[in-house]
Amino acid sequence: MTAVLKLGGSVITEKDEPETVDTAALSAAASAIAESAVGEDIVVVHGGGSFGHHHAADYGVSTTAGTHDVDGVQAIHGAMCRLNAAVVDELTGQGVPAVPIHPFSAATRDADSDLSLPTAQVTTLLDEGFVPVLHGDLVAHAGAGATVLSGDELVVELAPAVDADRVGVCSTVPGVLDEDGTVIDRIETFEAVASALGGSDATDVSGGMAGKVRALLALSAPAVVFGPDALPAFLAGESPGTTIAGDDDDW
Ligand SMILES: Nc1ncnc2c1ncn2[C@@H]1O[C@H](COP(=O)(O)OP(=O)(O)OP(=O)(O)O)[C@@H](O)[C@H]1O
Numbered sequence: 001m002t003a004v005l006k007l008g009g010s011v012i013t014e015k016d017e018p019e020t021v022d023t024a025a026l027s028a029a030a031s032a033i034a035e036s037a038v039g040e041d042i043v044v045v046h047g048g049g050s051f052g053h054h055h056a057a058d059y060g061v062s063t064t065a066g067t068h069d070v071d072g073v074q075a076i077h078g079a080m081c082r083l084n085a086a087v088v089d090e091l092t093g094q095g096v097p098a099v100p101i102h103p104f105s106a107a108t109r110d111a112d113s114d115l116s117l118p119t120a121q122v123t124t125l126l127d128e129g130f131v132p133v134l135h136g137d138l139v140a141h142a143g144a145g146a147t148v149l150s151g152d153e154l155v156v157e158l159a160p161a162v163d164a165d166r167v168g169v170c171s172t173v174p175g176v177l178d179e180d181g182t183v184i185d186r187i188e189t190f191e192a193v194a195s196a197l198g199g200s201d202a203t204d205v206s207g208g209m210a211g212k213v214r215a216l217l218a219l220s221a222p223a224v225v226f227g228p229d230a231l232p233a234f235l236a237g238e239s240p241g242t243t244i245a246g247d248d249d250d251w
């Protein structure tokens with residue numbers, strides 16, 4: 001049983017306070033992982049929260065708008081590396097054999113914006129008993145300089161690469177909400193829920209909930225979107241929140 005879990009940046013950081021970790025939330029998430037039965041068969045991805053998104057917005061960088069400004073690259077990638085170090089530290093402090101992987105060092109987008117992410121280091125580390133921890137980052141982008149690579153995109157790339165049985169996206173909301181604020185149980189097409197989907201309450205250059213749903217629909221195996229309180233339930237094999245079940249033939 002292998003799981004890919006994304007910890008939303010909005011969960012583990014104070015999203016409106018630049019470069020501030022939500023230490024209580026990060027500690028609770030790390031403890032849920034440390035205590036879960038998935039043990040070491042888990043790949044963790046985390047988002048940007050107040051580390052990546054503020055800098056990306058300052059430099060006008062998004063998943064589609066790139067930069068050639070080396071100061072911008074350093075600000076955005078550097079902030080994400082600092083957050084990644086905090087996540088890895090918290091996990092290892094709680095006994096999880098977590099190791100960092102920085103996607104900017106490996107991934108590319110071609111001139112058609114198609115993403116290529118080498119994953120042999122992830123699968124090898126997993127096989128060797130480590131818990132790889134990747135993060136939303138920048139990515140070298142042909143013709144655009146460097147663009148944002150969201151953690152949600154990483155989840156979509158990693159799930160088939162590690163043959164994941166379970167994909168979970170832990171955000172601040174208890175699931176994807178309909179127009180009345182009720183958690184939608186299951187989503188099979190973007191069109192069915194498009195009118196309820198917005199961006200993010202906080203600074204977010206990668207599309208908020210709408211971007212998340214679009215990215216997760218690209219998986220053929222179901223992904224679940226849930227809130228922090230439901231993380232232990234997800235790790236115990238339940239499907240709390242919203243199940244997003246697209247149909248990608250590549251799975
Ligand atoms: N229909 C909806 N249901 C649930 N959340 C929604 C909806 N529409 C918009 N949102 C917003 O999407 C946010 C979640 O997306 P966001 O990208 O901010 O989360 P994250 O992945 O946890 O953080 P990060 O992108 O930093 O990793 C929610 O906090 C909410 O503000």
Ligand SMILES: C=C(C)CCOP(=O)(O)O
Nearest residue numbers: 047048052136150151206
């Ligand atoms: C803003 C940066 C650099 C990372 C974005 O990752 P996300 O929060 O998963 O969308």
